Amino acid sequence: MRAVTISDNQLSVAEHPDPTPGAGEILVRVRAAGLNGADLLQVKGAYPAPPGSPQDIPGLEFAGEVAALGPGATRFSEGDRVMAIAGGGGQGELVVVHERQAMPVPPALDWPQAGGLPEVFTTAHDAIFTQCGLKPGERLLVHGGAGGVGTAAVQLGAAAGAHVTATVRNANLRDQVKALGAHDVIDPEGFEAHGPFDVILELVGAPNMPANLKAVNTDGRIVVIGVGAGFKADVNLLAIMGKRASLRGSTLRARPLEEKALTARAVERHVLPLFERGALAVPVAQTYAFDDVQDAYDRFAAGGKLGKIVLTF
Amino acid sequence: MRAVTISDNQLSVAEHPDPTPGAGEILVRVRAAGLNGADLLQVKGAYPAPPGSPQDIPGLEFAGEVAALGPGATRFSEGDRVMAIAGGGGQGELVVVHERQAMPVPPALDWPQAGGLPEVFTTAHDAIFTQCGLKPGERLLVHGGAGGVGTAAVQLGAAAGAHVTATVRNANLRDQVKALGAHDVIDPEGFEAHGPFDVILELVGAPNMPANLKAVNTDGRIVVIGVGAGFKADVNLLAIMGKRASLRGSTLRARPLEEKALTARAVERHVLPLFERGALAVPVAQTYAFDDVQDAYDRFAAGGKLGKIVLTF
Numbered sequence: 009m010r011a012v013t014i015s016d017n018q019l020s021v022a023e024h025p026d027p028t029p030g031a032g033e034i035l036v037r038v039r040a041a042g043l044n045g046a047d048l049l050q051v052k053g054a055y056p057a058p059p060g061s062p063q064d065i066p067g068l069e070f071a072g073e074v075a076a077l078g079p080g081a082t083r084f085s086e087g088d089r090v091m092a093i094a095g096g097g098g099q100g101e102l103v104v105v106h107e108r109q110a111m112p113v114p115p116a117l118d119w120p121q122a123g124g125l126p127e128v129f130t131t132a133h134d135a136i137f138t139q140c141g142l143k144p145g146e147r148l149l150v151h152g153g154a155g156g157v158g159t160a161a162v163q164l165g166a167a168a169g170a171h172v173t174a175t176v177r178n179a180n181l182r183d184q185v186k187a188l189g190a191h192d193v194i195d196p197e198g199f200e201a202h203g204p205f206d207v208i209l210e211l212v213g214a215p216n217m218p219a220n221l222k223a224v225n226t227d228g229r230i231v232v233i234g235v236g237a238g239f240k241a242d243v244n245l246l247a248i249m250g251k252r253a254s255l256r257g258s259t260l261r262a263r264p265l266e267e268k269a270l271t272a273r274a275v276e277r278h279v280l281p282l283f284e285r286g287a288l289a290v291p292v293a294q295t296y297a298f299d300d301v302q303d304a305y306d307r308f309a310a311g312g313k314l315g316k317i318v319l320t321f
Numbered sequence: 322m323r324a325v326t327i328s329d330n331q332l333s334v335a336e337h338p339d340p341t342p343g344a345g346e347i348l349v350r351v352r353a354a355g356l357n358g359a360d361l362l363q364v365k366g367a368y369p370a371p372p373g374s375p376q377d378i379p380g381l382e383f384a385g386e387v388a389a390l391g392p393g394a395t396r397f398s399e400g401d402r403v404m405a406i407a408g409g410g411g412q413g414e415l416v417v418v419h420e421r422q423a424m425p426v427p428p429a430l431d432w433p434q435a436g437g438l439p440e441v442f443t444t445a446h447d448a449i450f451t452q453c454g455l456k457p458g459e460r461l462l463v464h465g466g467a468g469g470v471g472t473a474a475v476q477l478g479a480a481a482g483a484h485v486t487a488t489v490r491n492a493n494l495r496d497q498v499k500a501l502g503a504h505d506v507i508d509p510e511g512f513e514a515h516g517p518f519d520v521i522l523e524l525v526g527a528p529n530m531p532a533n534l535k536a537v538n539t540d541g542r543i544v545v546i547g548v549g550a551g552f553k554a555d556v557n558l559l560a561i562m563g564k565r566a567s568l569r570g571s572t573l574r575a576r577p578l579e580e581k582a583l584t585a586r587a588v589e590r591h592v593l594p595l596f597e598r599g600a601l602a603v604p605v606a607q608t609y610a611f612d613d614v615q616d617a618y619d620r621f622a623a624g625g626k627l628g629k630i631v632l633t634f
Binding site (some may be wrong): 015144214217232233237239241242243244245246248249250251252253254255256257258259262263 | 467526527530545546548550553554555556557558561562563564565566567568569570571572575576
């Protein structure tokens with residue numbers, strides 16, 4: 009099979025042996041695979057894939073058709089449309105994944121949407137609901153509301169009855185984030201004046217933390233899932249105590265199979281029904297053919313877009 | 322009535338009008354009242370009592386007999402032995418508290434033990450169970466294991482089937498902390514080498530945070546309830562993300578009545594039965610007669626003791 013390949017911090021498309029599904033696994037013929045920030049880090053050598061995942065093929069999410077079943081795999085049949093997150097290897101013509109990490113693709117979604125769904129919606133759902141227990145009537149702040157996880161979080165928060173405020177640096181994208189369901193879309197500068205917030209989804213990093221602690225409500229929860237702007241945070245413990253607030257962090261990639269499977273079940277139960285009734289969408293900024301992978305990565309790195317960059321196969 | 326009184330950052334015993342119980346409140350004739358770190362801060366003017374509590378009478382906890390019932394109070398009868406936490410005012414001959422904040426005193430406890438129980442056991446129980454969900458088989462680290470909250474947390478953790486490690490700076494006190502149920506009692510220096518810990522109870526403050534983040538386990542929880550050594554913490558957000566850890570903080574004093582009442586119900590259900598069957602004790606380092614309040618505060622501030630300093634009335 010052919011796959012996006014990282015070699016000496018460069019991207020190319022190269023031949024690899026076809027992967028074989030083991031016990032409980034499925035082989036998927038990939039039709040679309042979304043790009044994520046972790047892919048850029050991995051190309052730079054800064055974020056190696058976890059053990060057991062291909063080290064030289066990037067790709068944390070994909071959608072495609074089941075091409076073969078490993079021994080004992082029973083959840084899907086050949087030809088079923090599935091999507092999944094993976095520790096790596098999603099950006100190849102074929103990929104192997106455990107059947108319990110895979111989810112069915114709702115009929116309403118085309119391949120690019122399905123290929124750009126798993127990572128960001130699983131991450132956003134896990135962070136704001138599983139980790140932070142966001143409830144109807146609460147106030148949610150989404151930092152980086154125009155990004156992949158941001159657009160997912162804005163929609164999920166609004167669909168769950170929360171009041172959603174999103175920070176968006178690029179003024180040209182604010183109307184589109186508002187159209188996704190955000191009640192307020194604001195400049196990141198001085199965001200703390202718009203609080204208090206019960207849940208804060210931090211996608212930017214350490215520089216936001218002092219203002220996050222000012223903006224968080226009593227019993228509020230801050231969850232950090234991105235630190236592109238820095239990871240060494242100044243944290244005022246008295247503020248955390250006085251507000252009985254919590255600061256937590258999360259990554260999906262390093263989790264063991266059983267925890268990834270649990271997140272997939274949570275998305276199946278609580279997110280896919282919202283896609284089926286049209287309450288959620290996967291904004292796709294642009295698709296690129298597999299062979300134009302460098303263009304796709306360049307476009308992703310340039311920023312200033314709303315929604316996902318997706319490779320198509 | 323006479324009460325410990327703060328005036329111009331000095332302690333004395335002075336006359337005050339008798340308090341009157343309002344709707345749902347009880348008047349308690351105080352027999353014993355424990356000292357806490359917050360009292361020292363309040364004398365210095367650094368930690369004023371919350372609105373609605375006496376501003377010039379310290380005392381976050383007390384035990385005594387019900388002397389009168391306010392309108393509609395039904396939980397206790399005159400003469401009942403009760404104990405409670407309060408926003409302030411506990412160190413007087415009489416104190417008024419809402420009946421839903423009060424708890425019955427187990428028959429096995431004498432007055433000094435009962436007067437030194439509520440604040441530290443409620444704080445420790447709330448932090449390690451309600452906030453952090455400590456479970457049997459998990460590993461608990463208690464910083465400052467010889468202090469009031471520390472001795473409570475060590476006993477509660479051991480009684481709940483956790484493996485308890487306590488840091489104790491004063492080598493002379495380590496055997497006593499071990500006798501309370503700690504499986505390991507260690508010097509604070511280099512504590513992170515003894516991890517990983519699932520729950521870390523932080524009673525010292527910011528200087529411990531970098532090592533706490535090294536010592537915390539995957540899915541671990543750090544709860545900060547004391548910052549005497551500093552509150553400006555350096556927090557590595559990548560460590561929090563990678564371990565899916567959480568950092569939270571808590572104070573009891575600022576909570577509204579209904580939340581204080583909930584903590585009292587939790588202690589009644591989950592802590593007092595352990596006292597009744599002899600699984601827990603309140604270590605009392607020394608008692609002082611009410612009129613020797615300055616000696617009591619001096620002894621408390623000097624440290625190096627195991628357990629509570631309690632005023633008796």
